[in-house]
Amino acid sequence: MSLQASVFYTALLVSLVYWRWRSYKRRRGLPLPPGPKGWPIIGNVYDIPHDHAWLTYAQWGKTFGDIIYMDVFGTETIVLNSLQAAIELLEKRSANYTDRPDMIMANDLMEWGWDFAHMRHSEWWRRHRKTFHQYFQPRAITSFQPVQEAATFTLLNQFLDSPSRFAAHVRQHSGSVVLKLVYGYDVKAEDDYYVALADEAIHGLGQAVHAGSFYVDFLPILRHVPAWVPGAGFQLQAKIWAKSSHALRDTPFNVVKKEISQGIAIPSFVTENLEKMDSSDNVQEGQEEIIKNCAGISYLAGSDTTVSVILTWILAMMHNPAIQAKAYAELESIVGNSRFPCFDDRSKLPYLEAVLSETLRWNPVTPLGSLNFYGVYIPFADQYRTALPHRAIAEDVYEGYYIPAGATVTPNTWAIFHDEALYPEPFKFKPERFLPEDSKHMPPDPAVSGAFGFGRRICPGRHLAVNSAWIAIASILSTFEIRKPVDATGKEVDIPIEYTDGLVSHPVPFHPRLLPRSQAAVNLIRAAKDDSFAA
Template identity: 35%
Template sequence: MFNLVILCLVSLLAYVYSVRNRRQLSVPPGPRGIPLLGNALQLPKERNWLTFAEWAKTYGPVIHVSIISSSIIVLSSREAISDLLEKRSLMYSDRPVVPMAGELAGMEQFTAMAPYGQRHREGRKLILGAINTLKAPELHIIEESKTADFISRLARSPFELRSHIRWVVASILLQITYGINAVDYDDPFIRAMERALKDFSDIAAPGAYLVDGFPFLKHIPECFPGASFKRIAREVSDRSLQLERKLYRTARDQLDHGTATHSFVTDLLANNRNPTPEEHEMYQQVSTQFFGAGLDTTVSSLLSFFLIMAQHPEIQRKAQAEVDAFVGDRLPKFSDREDMPYLEAVLKEVHRCNPSVPLALPHYVRREDVYAGFRIPAGSTVFANTWAVLHDPALYPRPEEVIPERYLDRSDEQSDLNPEPRDFAFGYGRRVCPGRMLAEDTLFIVAASVLASFNISDVIPREGGTVKYGGGIISHPDDFTCTITPRRAV
């Protein structure tokens, strides 16, 4: 008994000593802020990944930024991201409570925004049950069919490139998720989802709204001066919920009337004929994310593909020669994929040069931690600067250049260079995007079919100058036009 008491006292003293030492450590370095507001006024609403990358050059790969009383940790190196978000994933897998997007706009219930726990795990399980190698053949049939239609539309009106891209991605996702066949880009479901995604990208950007730094502001009445953010959040929430219910109800009606085809929602309901209200709510929310999460990101990647092809005709010719060697006069199929390593390398560069989510969704620190001699405060929000890693010259030599060959025929001495960029582009640790396979498959089949069918050239930015990337959470290239010429009859 005496020995047990001594052991407990020693353990308590060791714990107190450890906590005391941690408290004496400083947080990571970062730009100096101003009293009370911290760095709030220094954070841009757009292209914040570039600002963070510049700060990392001065302060190192782990920097600390404060917004009011909140700590933000930004990781800008592969090593730091791996050490914290992957090797210590249990501590770093939560999502922070974001007053504007999460609480006020109601997005905290979606799997991507949910805290790490039972609901998050159930949501991922449902998605991975629909997107996996066993389901791939039936998903490929839909993707190949929609892509063939996309090629015909693009041949008829190449000047509507952006609309055609948005249609093909949305129509694939609508068909797979709800069994809904969207005939054209003006489909009301597509328009409504695009609005919802823009809402999310705008309100979830770090520092976009003061309430995220002063959470008590969420309690003030909407009618108060300066409380317009509450109206914005309410309107975003109303639009999102209305769309969510309409899509889910459409799929349920198809099942009830015997007209349903296989889809994510109808399969869930067919396997569970009497879901509880809680299960209905879960299915409804997960299906909305299933549809929405891949839309904007895949559209961004396809626009980047067209941009790179138009700007680099020598890369385009090499990729076309590879595609032509295996498909002849037909459109490519997924069975051709293993014979197209150069195209795969091109698509890796698409993800590396312009990741669609350049600043990964935020992680939350469950308890105080120490890393690289610095204290990571409990409750900190952690962002991984994916763009900075994918443009790190120590990992990717000449990072500003598009070089598909960097992934081919590497020697043993180069094994640490040019790592797989898709391992960064789709999130980290236990928060890796569950729809990665579907996004990669869609990008491949559309890109291969475009190369087989068209020559792409002459990029012209809508507003002159060069094409830049902007956005909140999701990055898109500015509007541009390019010349798209059929290589053969389509």
């Protein structure tokens, strides 16, 4: 071993011992939350689940309780398995849990630091959130409805023309809504460049934070390891993935700026905010960068989360024909069969609303909002996950347990939504739970109890996402019947309910039959397509 390598690994060992000593030193005599015992120095490296971590953490909750402690090389993580704990810490004490831990691989090496969902709590983060919220706030949502309806008409036509590609069509639908609202861009085809760009960026980020663990976030010193050192190939890979990050953020934004200069830009989030900035006499430094960053994360996040909701709903309807029939009967009684559902119908469709709530609960889009620690790949630490994490700014105490300053704190949304005390028979798809005869027994609404996060870090685009999912679900239900596939003999084939691991969890690819409900439904869909072309 060279002298340089010997010095480096000696410094690494000293750092590990110091961090371990520091973690024991600062407990103030109070116990840490219970959790797997772990090993000296390396902690819980061998205990971390390799996939679908939320299931393991929920199982651990039966042994250790609602709050679980783990650490790897002194990096401390606390998992909250109950709604009570999540609300107490992340909502009621949100001022202490608004921060994010450092994400060296993603933010620094892959250059995703522009994504304000990853940013540390700061004035810079607050300016991003304010800019985003002012455009996507609830009272502005109604102005987006024509875009969402037009995208849904395209989706229905694609279901008619190529139902076997339904998942790709759903992805295009979600991407087209966001691209239109954020950049004024009309998606032209299924293989649209911008939709593919978002997929590429999501893939790169997903590979970094989900496909394996990299230790640079445990041991920040590793960021300085040259790429030629054995095990440091992450440095080269990070540079490749960084290109997607920059392309996602910069390419559509620069196109809109050019269109503005030519006087041909379509109104959008970017144009509205750039024009507001240009007309202001008191523009803060960095405002254009904030607009570009907010547009980029809208484009990325909006291209994936709504997809999971719609696909989960299709999977649920395929497995629950009686629920599908009941929801359709309610829809038909209000809408009939001579027009499409519209947003004005929503308040008159309580059962369909309950179906949407149950979809959000049954298999949540972000079971942990999962991100894992990343850096140098170590096989035995594969898939070490926390949530899109909160960070304790100051030390705290909960239920007699000590929470160290700097600890990552993550809610296990999957465990919360499958808590039998809150949602009896949690593994059943049961919309009726959100329509109790006695309002006192109404379970927590998933949309405000974890589906989109907690506290000051709750997803600011949640209202847009829910509306996009609702109009798509209502329109598909009004025109198509969703059934299981059949084999060569015509017998229905049972499809397992399985979900992918990752930041956003999707149903494992499946193949439903999408059958038009009638010729009238087909004519309605085709007429909507012709009208959109005429417009």
